Amino acid sequence: MQPENKFGSFLDLGLAATTPYPLNIRIESAQGVWLKCEGGKKLFDAISGVGVSNFGHGHPDISDALHQQIDLNLHTMVYGEFHHKSTLSAAERLTSLLPETLNAVYFVNSGTEAIEGALKLAKRITGRRKMLACTGGYHGSTAGALSVSSNLERKAPFLPLLPEVEFIKFNDVSSLQEIDSTVACIIVETIQGDAGVQIPSPTWMKMLREACTKSGTMLILDEVQCGMGRTGAPFAFGAFDIAPDILCLGKALGGGMPIGAFVASRENMSKLSHSPVLGHITTFGGHPVACAGASAALGLLQKMNWTDVERRGELWEKRLKSHPEVKEVRRIGLFIAVELKDADAVKKTILKGLDVGVLLFWFLSVPSAFRIAPPINMTDEEAEEGIQLICEALN
Template sequence: MITPVLPTYNRAPLSFAEGRGSWLTTTDGERFLDLGAGIAVNVLGHAAPELVEVLTAQANKLWHVSNLYTIPEQEKLARALVDATFADTVFFTNSGTEAAELAVKMARKYWYEKGGRSDIVAFEGAFHGRSSAAIAASGSEKMVKGFGPLLPGFRQVPFDDPASLDAITDTTAAVIIEPMQGEGGIRVASDAFLRALRAKCDATGALLIFDEVQCGMGRTGKLFAHEWAGVTPDIMMVAKGIGGGFPLGAVLATEAAAAGMVAGTHGSTYGGNPLGCAIGGKVMDVVNDPSFLAEVARKAALFRQGLEGLVASYPEVFEGVRGQGLLLGLKCKAQVADVVKAAYAQNLLTVPAADNVLRLLPALNIPDEDIAEAIARLDKAAASV
């Protein structure tokens, strides 16, 4: 039977009608505890009152005018991002995939203006989106099979491996990396590796691109994950959490890295519209607060402690805990698909990842009692596997 929606998703048999905080209610009235947060999107939970207030106020004033005009809400959010990061300039998109496209274009345009480098080094296990440039960067068979010929110029090397630095040479235009791989199995690049990577890029002139679409916006306990290593990129991709559930993304860059992106080199009809940027501005106000980020770190420690207990209690189901902050993973010995299904039976939503990992990325303001409830439900799920 042909369905009206293109069947590219392997969907669970669940439909939700309402959400509040860390809880979702199905169309049949069942309540589920959500440890997926729309895949790291709903950083303040479902129907966050402060976001509903801003959305309603802006919707009653102005939704969209296009980038033919100056947009005050966009200017304000860009200023907040610049003030909080390494960046000098920001371009707004609607998604992480669009951010990846611009990051690649920006790096190649930089070198076009300076002498023609185009090769980009990426990392095995990466996920940068599903556009032509993004799948070429990932290079995995699952992502690229049937979609050739691929955009040329990408080379994949082992993640978090010092030997990979040898692939970066005086002919490399850029290096693109997630400081923490989400889809790739909650794998964290060591601080030492990120520092060595920054140094190698500096030595060769290659631009360093960080993909913080999933690990950014407070998820690790700092505004952006790379802050833990004390290094900065030249270009950074942001999305997911920045809109708190509203489609919004951004590319942040230094003035030098963005120098080639002059008028007419890139654009977006919807990117950075008044409605999206008003919401994103409020997300920044809330998340980029030292007390909020300290709470993320505290909640993460509480959550991790509970997960370590589950690993100890169910060594035949779980192998260990991965991740940082509230981007956590349970490396499974049992099939992760079976654990996800067992969690569904306990009215608990989780997300699978590569390398047989169960991904846990709740709202950043998840209450302590919901963390305790999540651990209890995971315990019952593990017992049933």
């Protein structure tokens, strides 16, 4: 569809598509697992706005919390000066779900800003400059986050980015030798999202943690996409029985509101408070309305029934694997990549999905697969309806 406006926002002018095949869907409203488009068409949201609407659209707990906070106040002062109940409540709920060592939360405005804050914090804690990242990793689009992301094509026009960044192979034991006492941090997506739901081995994760502890290197886990219940647990690192030094969150954290966070120990986080005063300044960080959304979303996360999530994930995996067009399914919880036998069929499947009534989406870096990440609180009936639509799109 061609953009209708001659003068408009970057998006309205048709300049903001994230893939060569812009969907250009006009949304009227959204409820639960359903997106309602202008003209009356309904789409099952099988990607949750790319990992944001983990609790569906318009959840009453989230809507009520937002309305209440809007009636109280919006922005009052730059982050770090005033206290708001919603910010405190979001931090309390978040830390209640994390290991004791992760007890200091710094709220920012997006996933990519959480990564920026985490990289800066690691430099402050260690006094070192060199940073390691992993092949296949995606961490955002601002200069620091792009520097530690691995897709060269996306970086090339913006070079030079941050110096002293090196890449090691994700999930490769011998590469861990690179982690030594010269390295400030290594940043790793616990489950790689953009690379097509790549799940590391428990052994590699344990060895990664050990190598960081031994060399005093900060282990930064990026759970912007795979956190907040996506993998069938509150946070993905729990399944590996390790904890990061710094955890980055975003996307689903705000229950649909824009917010990110980096979390560390209070002792480590205190390094950012002085010399210079507040080493990461943000006007809107900890915004009371975004935090009201986060607090409500975290309240839902605390109450999730993980057995239900896994049962629905298993059902979708089984049905997808038995489809003749499907080559491989990678899944953890309700985070799913579907590799097709014919890579050209990815575009056809996504476009046919729009016809039959289900929203699927590309991975930025994996042309042979499409992503599935439905709301984790869908009911059994919705799960059945959703997988039927996906199979119809694949037919």
